[in-house]
Amino acid sequence: NAGVTQTPKFQVLKTGQSMTLQCAQDMNHEYMSWYRQDPGMGLRLIHYSVGAGITDQGEVPNGYNVSRSTTEDFPLRLLSAAPSQTSVYFCASRQQGGVQETQYFGPGTRLLVL
Amino acid sequence: AQTVTQSQPEMSVQEAETVTLSCTYDTSESDYYLFWYKQPPSRQMILVIRQEAYKQQNATENRFSVNFQKAAKSFSLKISDSQLGDAAMYFCAYRSLLGYGNKLVFGAGTILRVKS
Numbered sequence: 741n742a743g744v745t746q747t748p749k750f751q752v753l754k755t756g757q758s759m760t761l762q763c764a765q766d767m768n769h770e771y772m773s774w775y776r777q778d779p780g781m782g783l784r785l786i787h788y789s790v791g792a793g794i795t796d797q798g799e800v801p802n803g804y805n806v807s808r809s810t811t812e813d814f815p816l817r818l819l820s821a822a823p824s825q826t827s828v829y830f831c832a833s834r835q836q837g838g839v840q841e842t843q844y845f846g847p848g849t850r851l852l853v854l
Numbered sequence: 855a856q857t858v859t860q861s862q863p864e865m866s867v868q869e870a871e872t873v874t875l876s877c878t879y880d881t882s883e884s885d886y887y888l889f890w891y892k893q894p895p896s897r898q899m900i901l902v903i904r905q906e907a908y909k910q911q912n913a914t915e916n917r918f919s920v921n922f923q924k925a926a927k928s929f930s931l932k933i934s935d936s937q938l939g940d941a942a943m944y945f946c947a948y949r950s951l952l953g954y955g956n957k958l959v960f961g962a963g964t965i966l967r968v969k970s
Contacts, residue, residue, distance in 0.1 A: 773957065782858075782945055782960035783899075798957060830899065832958075843958065845899035 746846035763831030770836035772814040776827040860961035877946030
């Protein structure tokens with residue numbers, strides 16, 4: 741049971757380049773989400789999904805796209821990277837609903853946009 | 855929209871001593887969850903403790919306990935017998951039970967330094 745995995749761990753992009761941050765979980769969780777972490781601002785929600793085929797925007801969705809074709813995978817796409825997207829990105833998953841839910845986080849992807 | 859405020863950017867504590875990290879939140883809802891997460895230098899987010907708002911009893915997990923004051927919208931974390939391994943960034947987070955998605959709203963974090 742690997743939990744939540746993210747690739748790559750670190751990436752450098754040039755302004756205007758595109759890339760996909762990968763996220764996968766093997767816990768059969770319905771709910772998956774992407775956060776970005778910036779100094780002094782905590783973690784902010786980018787996009788989330790409550791199941792395959794269902795996604796929605798979070799607090800800071802501009803510049804990012806997501807899709808959810810399977811329960812396991814929830815990739816985050818940057819179509820045209822900007823320096824403002826330099827951040828650490830976390831993927832997280834949990835069961836949807838339930839009282840004793842625990843949100844599991846991936847190890848993070850550090851992205852530098854030059 | 856809910857907001858979470860951590861007013862202490864940085865705190866220090868002597869090993870074996872007790873430290874309290876502050877968190878306040880703003881919400882109009884009556885039922886919700888509150889969390890404290892620890893983020894060590896490895897950047898891994900680790901759940902420390904969870905509190906359901908409908909429970910009056912304060913949650914405890916070994917050396918970690920909370921002081922939940924619902925009327926004051928305050929949710930502080932107390933770490934007893936501090937250890938060097940407690941040094942990390944600590945985030946307070948709020949989760950609504952209403953609506954679609956039930957996202958976590960995080961505070962800006964408090965850096966905890968532990969002195970030997």
